[in-house]
Amino acid sequence: MNELVVEVRNLSRRFGARTALAEVSLEVPRGIVLGLVGENGAGKTTLIKHLLGLYKARAGSVRVFGLDPVADPPAVLRRIGYLSEERDLPDWMRVGELLRYTQAFYPAWDEAYAEELRAMFALDPAQKVKTLSRGQRAQLALLLALAYRPELLLLDEPSSGLDPVVRRDILSAIIRTVADEGRTVIFSSHLLEEVERVADVVAMIHAGRLVLAGPIDEIKEAHRWLTLRFPEPLAQKPALPGMLACEGEGREWAVLCNGASEALRGAAAALGAVVLEERTPSLDEIFVARVKG
Amino acid sequence: MLLHLYPSGGVPPYLQIVNQIKYLVASGRLSAGERLPPVRKLAEQLVINPNTVARAYRELETAGVLTTRPGAGVYVAAGGSPLARRERVRILSERIDALLAEARQLDVKLDELTGLLRERSRLLE
Numbered sequence: 001m002n003e004l005v006v007e008v009r010n011l012s013r014r015f016g017a018r019t020a021l022a023e024v025s026l027e028v029p030r031g032i033v034l035g036l037v038g039e040n041g042a043g044k045t046t047l048i049k050h051l052l053g054l055y056k057a058r059a060g061s062v063r064v065f066g067l068d069p070v071a072d073p074p075a076v077l078r079r080i081g082y083l084s085e086e087r088d089l090p091d092w093m094r095v096g097e098l099l100r101y102t103q104a105f106y107p108a109w110d111e112a113y114a115e116e117l118r119a120m121f122a123l124d125p126a127q128k129v130k131t132l133s134r135g136q137r138a139q140l141a142l143l144l145a146l147a148y149r150p151e152l153l154l155l156d157e158p159s160s161g162l163d164p165v166v167r168r169d170i171l172s173a174i175i176r177t178v179a180d181e182g183r184t185v186i187f188s189s190h191l192l193e194e195v196e197r198v199a200d201v202v203a204m205i206h207a208g209r210l211v212l213a214g215p216i217d218e219i220k221e222a223h224r225w226l227t228l229r230f231p232e233p234l235a236q237k238p239a240l241p242g243m244l245a246c247e248g249e250g251r252e253w254a255v256l257c258n259g260a261s262e263a264l265r266g267a268a269a270a271l272g273a274v275v276l277e278e279r280t281p282s283l284d285e286i287f288v289a290r291v292k293g
Numbered sequence: 294m295l296l297h298l299y300p301s302g303g304v305p306p307y308l309q310i311v312n313q314i315k316y317l318v319a320s321g322r323l324s325a326g327e328r329l330p331p332v333r334k335l336a337e338q339l340v341i342n343p344n345t346v347a348r349a350y351r352e353l354e355t356a357g358v359l360t361t362r363p364g365a366g367v368y369v370a371a372g373g374s375p376l377a378r379r380e381r382v383r384i385l386s387e388r389i390d391a392l393l394a395e396a397r398q399l400d401v402k403l404d405e406l407t408g409l410l411r412e413r414s415r416l417l418e
Binding site for chain 2: 220
């Protein structure tokens with residue numbers, strides 16, 4: 001059974017003159033870890049807020065667990081663990097109070113698990129939330145999203161702005177969740193190295209559009225950095241069909257392309273160029289090339 | 294078991310794991326019959342998606358480097374697997390190629406190089 005936990009169809013959204021999302025379609029099957037990638041303002045948070053029912057879909061449709069999150073918010077929200085980018089937490093409460101308070105809303109709350117996480121993150125129950133460090137805030141917010149073992153985790157930039165130690169703790173907690181129960185996770189990040197390690201599938205958003213989406217391995221395999229040597233030095237970049245990025249000088253130029261592109265290789269050969277080497281680009285390189293192109 | 298994942302560029306994480314485990318087995322640091330950490334534990338240790346570890350283990354099993362005992366875990370396959378020898382030869386071949394390239398750069402002929410090998414080997418004993 002591979003039901004779709006999230007199904008977004010042709011979702012578009014504008015705020016005044018600004019297009020936040022343009023014809024975004026996405027399917028997330030159960031048990032998948034999806035990395036949502038894009039620069040600030042690309043539309044990641046807007047998309048996540050649609051999944052939470054915080055925005056009503058004005059053009060296109062959104063279904064979570066087969067339900068419309070706006071039509072029946074509690075039915076959907078109690079099955080989602082959400083980590084907001086701002087780490088929205090009641091500052092005046094103490095850690096222990098906030099745990100008990102949140103527990104009251106979620107029948108599925110696992111007290112032993114919550115305690116295990118609290119100890120792992122070394123969060124003092126007596127400490128006031130407003131005195132927590134940035135990293136501790138993120139850890140607490142994550143704990144609150146994990147403790148009732150929701151089927152879907154929506155994490156908005158879970159590790160950004162955090163030092164490497166805390167980042168590792170947070171990713172570890174997420175990995176453990178994935179390994180334990182095969183939960184579905186959607187996390188947005190602009191740290192592509194993390195996305196490569198943790199996600200199964202990546203969706204790249206740029207200026208509201210879905211630029212690329214698919215299993216990470218496949219995407220990487222579909223792209224290549226080719227190092228070309230031309231018979232004569234070139235005064236400017238070569239113009240080759242399907243070229244996504246190009247750098248170099250003189251006789252040697254590196255070109256990022258769709259690896260299977262015979263057209264590009266053929267055009268290079270026609271110019272007398274030889275392929276010196278080829279390698280698989282990183283996700284970062286692919287994203288930058290796709291966005292700037 | 295010590296593995297290290299390098300930031301991705303050319304080599305996908307699962308392949309890095311496959312290669313490192315092959316190396317550990319071929320070099321004897323992982324012995325025949327030794328148990329490997331469960332998928333989940335290694336995933337947590339390396340902070341990567343468990344599917345990546347599972348894939349690496351599967352490939353290693355297909356290659357005859359690891360075997361799965363149902364309900365008991367993943368183990369290094371019985372010693373003397375032909376792959377171990379092939380792997381040893383591959384590792385040494387890489388080093389030999391590098392050595393030959395350097396020797397050529399330094400204008401040291403093959404006879405002299407072989408003589409040097411024997412001399413160094415004698416010193417090691």
